[in-house]
Amino acid sequence: MSSGLNRLTIAEASARLHRREFSALELTRACLARIEAVEPQLNAFITVSEKEANEQAVEADRRIAAGDAPALCGIPLGIKDIYNTCGVRTTCASRILENFISPYDATAIAKLRADGAVFVGKANMDEFAMGSSTENSAFGPTKNPYDLERVSGGSSGGSAAAVAAHQCLGALGTDTGGSIREPASFCGVVGIKPTYSRVSRFGVIAYASSLDQVGPFTKSVRDAAIMLRTLAGIDRLDSTCSARPVPDYEKALRGEVKGLRVGVPKEYFIDGMAPEVESAVRAALKQYQALGASVHEISLPHASYAIAAYYLIATAEASANLARYDGIRYGLRVDAEDHNSLYDLTRALGFGTEVKRRIMLGTFALSAGYYDAYYLKAQKVRTLIRRDFENAFETCDVIATPVAPTTAFKIGEKMDDPLTMYLSDIFTISVNLAGLPGMSIPCGYDSNGLPIGMQLIGPPFSEEMILRAGDAYERSGAFTRREPAI
Amino acid sequence: MATINREKYEAVIGLEIHTHLLTKSKMFCGCSTEFGGVPNDHTCPICTAMPGALPVLNQHVIEIAVRAGLAAHCEVAPYSIFDRKSYFYPDLPKGYQISQYGTPVCKGGYIDLPPDKNGAPHRVRLVRIHLEEDAGKNIHEGGHSLVDLNRSGVPLLEIVSEPDIRSGAEAAAYVQEMRAILRYIDASDGRMEEGSLRCDCNVSVRPRGHKEFGVKTEIKNLNSFRFVEKAIEYEIDRQIDILESGGKITQETHLWDPVREVTRAMRSKEYANDYRYFPEPDLPPLIVPPDLVEAIRGEMPELPADRRARYIREFGLTPYEADVLTAEREVSDYFEATLSGLKNRKTAANWVMTEVLRIVRESGKSLAEAVPAPTEVGALLIMIEDLKISLNAAKTAFATMVKSGKSAEGTVAELGLAQVSDEGAIAEAIDRILAAETEKVNEYRAGRDKLFGFFVGQAMKAMGGKANPKVINDLLRKKLSG
Ligand SMILES: [Zn+2]
Numbered sequence: 023m024s025s026g027l028n029r030l031t032i033a034e035a036s037a038r039l040h041r042r043e044f045s046a047l048e049l050t051r052a053c054l055a056r057i058e059a060v061e062p063q064l065n066a067f068i069t070v071s072e073k074e075a076n077e078q079a080v081e082a083d084r085r086i087a088a089g090d091a092p093a094l095c096g097i098p099l100g101i102k103d104i105y106n107t108c109g110v111r112t113t114c115a116s117r118i119l120e121n122f123i124s125p126y127d128a129t130a131i132a133k134l135r136a137d138g139a140v141f142v143g144k145a146n147m148d149e150f151a152m153g154s155s156t157e158n159s160a161f162g163p164t165k166n167p168y169d170l171e172r173v174s175g176g177s178s179g180g181s182a183a184a185v186a187a188h189q190c191l192g193a194l195g196t197d198t199g200g201s202i203r204e205p206a207s208f209c210g211v212v213g214i215k216p217t218y219s220r221v222s223r224f225g226v227i228a229y230a231s232s233l234d235q236v237g238p239f240t241k242s243v244r245d246a247a248i249m250l251r252t253l254a255g256i257d258r259l260d261s262t263c264s265a266r267p268v269p270d271y272e273k274a275l276r277g278e279v280k281g282l283r284v285g286v287p288k289e290y291f292i293d294g295m296a297p298e299v300e301s302a303v304r305a306a307l308k309q310y311q312a313l314g315a316s317v318h319e320i321s322l323p324h325a326s327y328a329i330a331a332y333y334l335i336a337t338a339e340a341s342a343n344l345a346r347y348d349g350i351r352y353g354l355r356v357d358a359e360d361h362n363s364l365y366d367l368t369r370a371l372g373f374g375t376e377v378k379r380r381i382m383l384g385t386f387a388l389s390a391g392y393y394d395a396y397y398l399k400a401q402k403v404r405t406l407i408r409r410d411f412e413n414a415f416e417t418c419d420v421i422a423t424p425v426a427p428t429t430a431f432k433i434g435e436k437m438d439d440p441l442t443m444y445l446s447d448i449f450t451i452s453v454n455l456a457g458l459p460g461m462s463i464p465c466g467y468d469s470n471g472l473p474i475g476m477q478l479i480g481p482p483f484s485e486e487m488i489l490r491a492g493d494a495y496e497r498s499g500a501f502t503r504r505e506p507a508i
Numbered sequence: 509m510a511t512i513n514r515e516k517y518e519a520v521i522g523l524e525i526h527t528h529l530l531t532k533s534k535m536f537c538g539c540s541t542e543f544g545g546v547p548n549d550h551t552c553p554i555c556t557a558m559p560g561a562l563p564v565l566n567q568h569v570i571e572i573a574v575r576a577g578l579a580a581h582c583e584v585a586p587y588s589i590f591d592r593k594s595y596f597y598p599d600l601p602k603g604y605q606i607s608q609y610g611t612p613v614c615k616g617g618y619i620d621l622p623p624d625k626n627g628a629p630h631r632v633r634l635v636r637i638h639l640e641e642d643a644g645k646n647i648h649e650g651g652h653s654l655v656d657l658n659r660s661g662v663p664l665l666e667i668v669s670e671p672d673i674r675s676g677a678e679a680a681a682y683v684q685e686m687r688a689i690l691r692y693i694d695a696s697d698g699r700m701e702e703g704s705l706r707c708d709c710n711v712s713v714r715p716r717g718h719k720e721f722g723v724k725t726e727i728k729n730l731n732s733f734r735f736v737e738k739a740i741e742y743e744i745d746r747q748i749d750i751l752e753s754g755g756k757i758t759q760e761t762h763l764w765d766p767v768r769e770v771t772r773a774m775r776s777k778e779y780a781n782d783y784r785y786f787p788e789p790d791l792p793p794l795i796v797p798p799d800l801v802e803a804i805r806g807e808m809p810e811l812p813a814d815r816r817a818r819y820i821r822e823f824g825l826t827p828y829e830a831d832v833l834t835a836e837r838e839v840s841d842y843f844e845a846t847l848s849g850l851k852n853r854k855t856a857a858n859w860v861m862t863e864v865l866r867i868v869r870e871s872g873k874s875l876a877e878a879v880p881a882p883t884e885v886g887a888l889l890i891m892i893e894d895l896k897i898s899l900n901a902a903k904t905a906f907a908t909m910v911k912s913g914k915s916a917e918g919t920v921a922e923l924g925l926a927q928v929s930d931e932g933a934i935a936e937a938i939d940r941i942l943a944a945e946t947e948k949v950n951e952y953r954a955g956r957d958k959l960f961g962f963f964v965g966q967a968m969k970a971m972g973g974k975a976n977p978k979v980i981n982d983l984l985r986k987k988l989s990g
Contacts, residue, residue, distance in 0.1 A: 104560075124558070223560075226560050258564065350655060352558070389782055390782045397786060
């Protein structure tokens with residue numbers, strides 16, 4: 023007896039909520055019912071906050087009735103479990119924070135709360151956002167709604183799957199090397215990683231501070247613009263956050279791309295790319311030409327060094343960021359004779375394999391005698407990669423690439439081979455290294471019916487432009503969304 | 509220890525001074541920096557390193573760092589960055605300390621110490637001054653280890669000297685001078701007993717005349733001038749002793765045991781760390797624009813060394829007096845506030861050094877609480893200078909003022925301490941005495957000079973002890989010679 027309200031986009035639901043066609047409580051209940059129905063198979067959430075969601079919905083209805091409520095008022099959202107949410111468990115998918123109830127809200131959460139959004143639950147993810155499949159969660163993997171034997175992508179797999187499966191209308195993810203875009207691609211939804219510094223990181227559990235960025239998952243580009251409009255902007259609690267004014271991203275969606283110069287990096291069409299992925303992206307490029315854009319080849323010569331640089335910089339930062347989980351002040355503690363043993367036992371038990379691997383890699387990269395050869399060299403490569411993009415944007419407005427070389431892979435397929443797993447992010451990682459905005463939009467399905475994503479990359483703070491380009495493609499009707507099997 | 513042959517060796521000492529900065533809030537969050545308080549009361553998600561919390565630099569810290577840099581003749585870096593210094597310890601919530609490694613906010617510089625007993629000047633050069641945050645405090649009680657994070661994130665300056673120091677006494681003088689400077693510029697309260705200023709000393713010895721440094725040891729966390737001096741002297745002796753008996757110095761970290769007055773080596777596990785410094789990605793670079801530096805330079809207060817020189821040059825004080833009066837800014841400011849309208853600065857200097865500082869010492873209170881306002885003391889000193897009261901009367905008045913808090917003028921009047929300078933009244937009294945003591949007058953005139961004191965005494969007695977002694981003297985001399 024589903025009302026089907028949970029299948030709406032944010033834009034549709036918001037308009038109808040404001041017309042009082044249904045209530046935020048009804049909409050929230052539709053999402054919660056859907057969660058109850060599919061969670062046993064999907065495992066997209068670590069914590070479902072039914073009681074809080076209902077309370078928020080009631081409050082949202084009151085605001086809507088009073089008039090003048092923002093677009094996100096009463097909209098049920100999923101929140102990656104990396105965001106501190108006051109009073110609701112925040113685990114980061116780790117045993118070490120399994121019972122951690124945060125005393126404060128992340129800025130992104132506070133902004134959504136202020137708009138009256140409803141939080142249905144904390145979405146599953148790779149532990150501390152380290153992974154590309156959500157298999158590294160201490161709470162089990164999130165399945166792909168299109169094929170339950172396949173991964174949802176990662177690290178924000180729970181958020182992507184929840185939106186694809188209509189458990190919520192939108193979701194928050196974070197992206198450090200592709201953690202929004204790759205799962206968006208695997209689950210056939212829209213996911214945008216804004217320019218580094220566009221959205222406050224305050225209260226987002228840090229993986230790699232110079233790369234982490236907040237972003238939404240939605241069912242349409244318009245919805246992404248609506249969410250980003252609320253999320254973006256200066257925050258006095260994050261001194262790396264940009265003071266640049268926030269444009270009305272929704273207003274930027276004019277539906278046309280005439281004259282837009284689309285660059286396609288030759289280095290990105292590599293061996294090992296699934297032919298169906300390549301042909302879907304090439305078809306999307308044709309569509310852009312049909313819409314009046316020009317498409318031409320560009321070069322990003324240092325692309326092949328991106329993964330190596332990323333795994334040095336990100337792990338180095340992570341090795342320090344994760345030092346605070348020591349069993350002293352909060353989270354898991356395994357008591358021991360002295361504090362050093364307490365650290366050893368707590369961290370040995372609390373962290374999963376991939377997290378330990380990255381902490382060790384990062385610790386090594388920063389160690390005396392290795393710093394110059396690893397961390398410093400990686401930073402130099404990062405500069406070269408940034409320059410590659412600067413040069414490329416001299417001749418094009420937006421860069422289009424596949425999001426990942428393949429569609430969603432089988433659960434367990436890459437777990438024993440971290441290096442192959444790392445290659446899932448080969449097209450997304452350099453965007454984080456360069457601090458640029460990048461968006462994944464669905465552009466087709468493979469012969470197994472699995473979604474394929476196209477990535478649009480722009481210069482710093484060009485979110486309006488890439489949203490416009492994505493929206494124009496979406497509206498052109500070249501791609502028809504198929505509902506997942508679940 | 510056997511007798512130590514100090515003549516053969518020269519000690520080489522460099523100091524790292526850590527001082528809390530006088531900011532109201534912590535370095536990266538809004539929590540109070542107030543000393544003490546209920547454990548963990550002054551904390552928030554940022555200074556307890558909750559997941560996801562980020563640091564935001566307190567702008568006041570920059571200003572203080574620039575003041576310190578200018579006071580110590582440093583080059584203030586227009587661009588510096590913060591680094592993470594990683595190590596695990598229960599009182600370090602993030603598992604790293606935000607510090608500055610490659611690019612300190614101030615480079616180079618020096619301070620001049622007051623000349624030593626032989627009058628020799630001494631300049632100690634600085635390597636750098638950088639900003640960092642303090643850690644919390646571990647408390648061990650009842651078989652438990654507890655952590656208090658009230659101090660976690662309190663801003664610190666670390667001031668690193670060149671190895672320009674040669675003895676424990678010099679080291680203590682350096683710390684004293686640096687502390688005075690930091691207090692003059694409102695950078696630090698300098699309360700060593702509360703741990704708001706503490707220092708680490710690097711000590712090595714080498715045969716006199718040698719250029720190369722010996723192997724050094726580090727003595728950590730000394731929190732008084734006396735401990736600095738004693739610990740260094742002990743360490744110098746210990747090292748010479750080892751070398752003399754054919755041993756080798758091990759590079760290690762020592763702690764000073766103030767009870768047994770020895771240093772002891774920490775277990776290597778307690779300090780052997782690879783800190784894995786790397787740039788703090790959560791903070792933008794620290795930009796100090798030149799116009800900010802110039803604005804701060806324009807508002808710099810006079811520093812102790814400059815004051816010392818001025819007191820000697822302009823007030824004619826001895827180097828010792830200048831030293832005592834400038835050691836604490838509070839005392840120096842007090843002294844200067846007594847000077848208004850006063851001709852003889854030396855009187856004021858003596859008064860502050862003896863009377864005022866004695867009361868402060870005896871009362872155990874702060875200067876402001878212990879003694880009358882400096883303007884009142886100034887008023888008292890002017891009365892002495894104008895011969896309105898005697899020195900002894902002034903002391904009596906001062907003692908009363910300390911207790912009553914009343915004004916100088918009121919107290920002198922109330923106690924009837926004012927001297928009579930009315931020549932007519934004094935002349936009358938003298939005439940009466942001389943008329944009554946004709947025999948002694950004749951003896952005096954015949955050459956018994958000693959009788960002059962007798963006449964003064966009689967005159968003073970006749971005036972109830974309140975006559976101006978100078979007027980008595982002048983009149984007596986005139987009348988006796990007449
Ligand atoms: Zn705090």
